[in-house]
Amino acid sequence: MAQERKKYTIDDIARELGVSKTTVSRALSGKGRIGKDTVERVRAFVEEHEYRPNRVAQGLARSKTYNLGLVIPGEYSGMPFFRDCIDGICQEAYRYNYDILFVVTREDGRAQLQRLVDNHKVDGIILTRTVMNSGHVEFLKKSRMPFVVIGPSDDPEVTSIDNPNREASRELTDFLLMKGLRRLALVGGNASHYVNRSRKRGFNDAHQEKGFHPDPALLFMEVEDYRKAVRVADQIMLAECDGIVCMDEMVCALILSCLREKGIAVPARMKLASMYDGSQLESNLPPVTSIRFDTKGLGRNACMEILGMLGEELRDDLFPMNYQVILRESTQ
Amino acid sequence: MAQERKKYTIDDIARELGVSKTTVSRALSGKGRIGKDTVERVRAFVEEHEYRPNRVAQGLARSKTYNLGLVIPGEYSGMPFFRDCIDGICQEAYRYNYDILFVVTREDGRAQLQRLVDNHKVDGIILTRTVMNSGHVEFLKKSRMPFVVIGPSDDPEVTSIDNPNREASRELTDFLLMKGLRRLALVGGNASHYVNRSRKRGFNDAHQEKGFHPDPALLFMEVEDYRKAVRVADQIMLAECDGIVCMDEMVCALILSCLREKGIAVPARMKLASMYDGSQLESNLPPVTSIRFDTKGLGRNACMEILGMLGEELRDDLFPMNYQVILRESTQ
DNA sequence: CGCGTTTGCGCAATCGGTTGTTCGCATTTT
DNA sequence: AAAATGCGAACAACCGATTGCGCAAACGCG
Numbered sequence: 001m002a003q004e005r006k007k008y009t010i011d012d013i014a015r016e017l018g019v020s021k022t023t024v025s026r027a028l029s030g031k032g033r034i035g036k037d038t039v040e041r042v043r044a045f046v047e048e049h050e051y052r053p054n055r056v057a058q059g060l061a062r063s064k065t066y067n068l069g070l071v072i073p074g075e076y077s078g079m080p081f082f083r084d085c086i087d088g089i090c091q092e093a094y095r096y097n098y099d100i101l102f103v104v105t106r107e108d109g110r111a112q113l114q115r116l117v118d119n120h121k122v123d124g125i126i127l128t129r130t131v132m133n134s135g136h137v138e139f140l141k142k143s144r145m146p147f148v149v150i151g152p153s154d155d156p157e158v159t160s161i162d163n164p165n166r167e168a169s170r171e172l173t174d175f176l177l178m179k180g181l182r183r184l185a186l187v188g189g190n191a192s193h194y195v196n197r198s199r200k201r202g203f204n205d206a207h208q209e210k211g212f213h214p215d216p217a218l219l220f221m222e223v224e225d226y227r228k229a230v231r232v233a234d235q236i237m238l239a240e241c242d243g244i245v246c247m248d249e250m251v252c253a254l255i256l257s258c259l260r261e262k263g264i265a266v267p268a269r270m271k272l273a274s275m276y277d278g279s280q281l282e283s284n285l286p287p288v289t290s291i292r293f294d295t296k297g298l299g300r301n302a303c304m305e306i307l308g309m310l311g312e313e314l315r316d317d318l319f320p321m322n323y324q325v326i327l328r329e330s331t332q
Numbered sequence: 333m334a335q336e337r338k339k340y341t342i343d344d345i346a347r348e349l350g351v352s353k354t355t356v357s358r359a360l361s362g363k364g365r366i367g368k369d370t371v372e373r374v375r376a377f378v379e380e381h382e383y384r385p386n387r388v389a390q391g392l393a394r395s396k397t398y399n400l401g402l403v404i405p406g407e408y409s410g411m412p413f414f415r416d417c418i419d420g421i422c423q424e425a426y427r428y429n430y431d432i433l434f435v436v437t438r439e440d441g442r443a444q445l446q447r448l449v450d451n452h453k454v455d456g457i458i459l460t461r462t463v464m465n466s467g468h469v470e471f472l473k474k475s476r477m478p479f480v481v482i483g484p485s486d487d488p489e490v491t492s493i494d495n496p497n498r499e500a501s502r503e504l505t506d507f508l509l510m511k512g513l514r515r516l517a518l519v520g521g522n523a524s525h526y527v528n529r530s531r532k533r534g535f536n537d538a539h540q541e542k543g544f545h546p547d548p549a550l551l552f553m554e555v556e557d558y559r560k561a562v563r564v565a566d567q568i569m570l571a572e573c574d575g576i577v578c579m580d581e582m583v584c585a586l587i588l589s590c591l592r593e594k595g596i597a598v599p600a601r602m603k604l605a606s607m608y609d610g611s612q613l614e615s616n617l618p619p620v621t622s623i624r625f626d627t628k629g630l631g632r633n634a635c636m637e638i639l640g641m642l643g644e645e646l647r648d649d650l651f652p653m654n655y656q657v658i659l660r661e662s663t664q
Numbered sequence: 665c666g667c668g669t670t671t672g673c674g675c676a677a678t679c680g681g682t683t684g685t686t687c688g689c690a691t692t693t694t
Numbered sequence: 695a696a697a698a699t700g701c702g703a704a705c706a707a708c709c710g711a712t713t714g715c716g717c718a719a720a721c722g723c724g
Contacts, residue, residue: 009680020704025682032683035702052450056397057680059388060709067399067453070434074419083410090406090436094444099453102402102434104422112426118384121399121431225615226585253558257589283557341710352674357712364713367672389710392679 008051017045028053059120067101068093068306069122071113073130074104080249080278081195081295082128085150088299089126096312098123110139117143124306126150130193146309150302152194159309161302161321163293165195168323169202169275170209172291173245175325177210181243181271184214185236187255188247191221196247199275203245215239223251226258233258243271243331249278252288256330260285272330286329293323340383349377360385399433400425400638401454403445405462406436412581412610413527413627414460417482420631421458428644430455442471449475456638458482462525478641482634484526491641493634493653495625497527500655501534501607502541504623505577507657509542513575513603516546517568519587520579523553528579531607535577547571555583558590565590575603575663581610584620588662592617604662618661625655 014021019038026032027042045051059065070089076082086100093100101122103112113136116122122145127136129151137158140147153160176184186203188196200219207214218239220232233255236244246252252274259266266272266286274281274290281288297319308314346353351370358364359374377383391397402421408414425432433454435444445468448454454477459468461483469490472479485492508516518535520528532551539546550571552564565587568576578584584606591598598604598618606613606622613620629651640646 011680021681022683022705023703026703029682033700033702038702050450054392054680055451055453056388056391057709058682060386060392060680060711061682063709065388067433077418078410078412078415080410086409086434087406087436090434091438094447097447099448100434101399102418102422102432104419106423115426115429116431118382119387121387225612226617227615230617257592260589260593280557283559285558285562342712343710353711354674354713355672358673361712365670365672370672386710389679390712392681393710393712395679 008049010051010053013042013045013049013051017041063120065121065123066098067122068098068303069101069103069113069116069125071103071105071109071125071127071136073109073128074106076130077104081276084295085128085299085302088296088301089303090299091296092300092303092307095315096307098307109134110136113139117145123310124148126302126306129153130195146306148302148305148309150298152198159305161298161305162198163295163298164321164323165198165275166202166205168291168293168325169199169245170205171202172273172275172289172325173203173206174209175327176243176245176271176273176331177206177212179271179331182212183218183239183241184243184245185218185220185239185241186214186245186247187220187223187232187236187251189222189224189251196221199247202275223254226254229254229258233262237262237264241270243273246272246274248276249274249281249290252290253280253284256284256288267330267332277326282326282328289328289331290326291323292326294319294321297321340381342383342385345374345377345381345383349373395452397453397455398430399454400430400635401433401435401445401448401457403435403437403441403457403459403468405441405460406438408462408525409436413608416627417460417631417634420628420633421635422631423628424632424635424639427647428639430639441466442468445471449477455642456480458634458638461485462527478638480634480637480641482630484530491637493630493637494530495627495630496653496655497530497607498534498537500623500625500657501531501577502537503534504605504607504621504657505535505538506541507659508575508577508603508605508663509538509544511603511663514544515550515571515573516575516577517550517552517571517573518546518577518579519552519555519564519568519583521554521556521583528553531579534607555586558586561586561590565594569594569596573602575605578604578606580608581606581613581622584622585612585616588616588620599662599664609658614658614660621660621663622658623655624658626651626653629653 010021010024013024023034023038024042026034027039055066072082090100105112125140125145125147127147127149129149149158149160151160151162186200190196204214218241223229223232244255246255256272259270264270272288274288277290277292281290298321301318304314304318342353342356345356355366355370356374358366359371387398404414422432433448437444457472457477457479459479459481461481481490481492483492483494518532522528536546550573555561555564576587578587588604591602596602604620606620609622609624613622633650636646636650
């Protein structure tokens with residue numbers, strides 16, 4: 001049973017080893033001229049006694065915190081996309097010994113952001129963007145704090161990264177059109193969420209390439225719960241659609257549930273596909289065709305981008321940001 | 333357009349005001365003897381120039397980081413419970429100018445935790461517990477790092493806080509038994525998640541109080557997707573149940589969907605209730621009776637507990653940790 | 665008026681590291 | 695053999711705050 005252990009400081013190490021703390025510091029950082037055997041001695045001692053430099057003191061001396069700020073809008077933090085994204089970000093950050101400072105923004109999001117910057121609590125910031133407003137980007141540009149954006153950006157000075165939503169949605173839609181479907185409904189949740197807009201663009205792209213025009217009457221947004229889904233499903237059936245494209249997994253599950261209840265056979269009487277694949281679509285009945293993104297990889301990339309800006313030597317290349325259209329029974 | 337602004341240090345302030353930095357420090361902290369008018373001058377200047385003390389330097393001097401570690405198991409981080417909980421924690425932390433260091437644990441969770449402690453990156457830790465294993469608690473006890481646990485704890489030395497799952501489940505079950513139901517099925521997801529065990533206990537409690545015994549054949553766990561739900565729903569109908577109690581919102585939505593498809597009228601032929609209320613049950617068809625917890629309040633309480641341990645003067649009392657059984661159409 | 669107490673403030677050490685510069689010594693060059 | 699070079703290690707300043715202690719002026723009181 002390891003007893004309460006003294007916390008060593010660099011001075012303790014220096015004293016016990018009979019060297020100066022400069023030497024200890026250099027031995028550990030590998031910077032500056034220093035003898036090989038000395039390095040070895042120090043390393044061994046440090047290993048033995050489990051010394052860890054105090055990050056706070058290091059931070060003061062180096063003007064560095066080894067913290068990254070992650071800004072997430074509160075109302076979305078539970079969505080599968082964010083879950084995977086956060087997962088990737090954390091995983092990559094930990095590899096480089098950074099930690100993640102979590103900022104859940106609500107109405108007052110700016111105050112938290114400002115605190116991070118003013119108080120020197122982070123070295124850089126990862127900003128997730130859901131709606132295009134929020135002066136956060138402008139604020140960060142002005143503050144000289146390095147940052148990357150997850151989501152769209154029209155500003156060439158801003159490093160941003162995102163899933164290829166538009167392209168992927170185009171491809172999925174194209175696949176359905178190639179199957180001969182001509183009256184596709186598009187169903188989604190929150191209309192102001194940029195991701196839904198990107199997916200809608202892809203949907204339109206595919207149509208236009210073939211000289212088709214999606215019927216505006218077949219666009220249904222704000223489908224967030226079962227009751228709304230029921231109504232939309234009714235309208236879709238009345239409108240004589242031959243296929244339904246859902247913006248995300250949740251909406252898709254709701255719609256599918258409604259179709260089953262109405263006894264509308266998928267895929268026999270109606271094709272169904274989703275523009276985002278989660279854990280539920282594969283094991284649904286029938287399994288639903290959908291687009292799989294490497295969202296975790298996206299998170300890792302975002303993290304690598306910011307680490308790169310902070311001068312870290314990256315150990316891997318960025319992940320290629322692609323996607324897969326996964327064909328399942330719902331479109332057979 | 334606010335131009336790039338110089339970052340003031342305490343020395344800058346002192347120089348410009350013609351006082352010592354000791355004075356500035358004292359004026360701002362309110363500690364130590366110092367003249368009223370001096371305090372006023374300093375405060376005004378600081379306000380004017382938006383000076384913010386460098387938290388890292390403060391941290392070194394005071395041995396304090398104003399960071400709280402929040403340990404969350406990666407596989408659950410997206411669940412509604414955690415979302416609300418995190419929300420509450422962050423909200424409360426920000427009020428006291430603390431930030432949240434987010435630790436998503438996977439298999440290797442211990443390494444991250446150890447880093448937080450070894451490197452002095454946090455003042456305290458909030459540990460969320462999902463399964464009862466994990467030597468995290470023992471590790472933290474040994475490390476002398478203040479911490480609280482969200483979840484159950486048998487250890488009297490450990491501060492822990494949780495929703496009253498067992499009591500609430502007992503009450504909900506009791507309500508159903510009082511209605512005359514005698515063959516209740518209990519359906520849930522992950523069986524090793526402690527929260528499901530607590531709820532199951534409450535379910536049993538209610539039965540035993542009345543001298544009944546829940547039929548072990550009516551306990552269905554690991555119902556995670558639609559396909560499994562379909563099978564379970566079949567078995568439930570065969571078993572001639574008169575009511576179904578679901579462990580959480582997601583399972584409940586799946587089961588309800590299955591019932592609708594089979595044309596089984598809820599509540600006419602089957603009563604349905606959920607032991608956790610989320611955003612989906614109220615707007616479902618029919619709306620489902622369920623237990624509402626103040627999970628956000630739980631998060632805030634956990635945060636207040638740890639802040640208290642860290643010597644912060646709390647501005648509010650703890651929230652009373654109660655719950656409501658919300659009666660809806662599904663049990664009428 | 666003299667003396668003890670209180671008040672306001674600054675000096676300097678400290679927290680635990682990093683880093684530019686110097687210094688002694690061994691090795692190589694001429 | 696003297697001068698130039700290179701190497702390893704230490705000195706001391708510094709990062710930006712906090713804090714124990716001491717000093718001088720102002721105050722209270724008999």
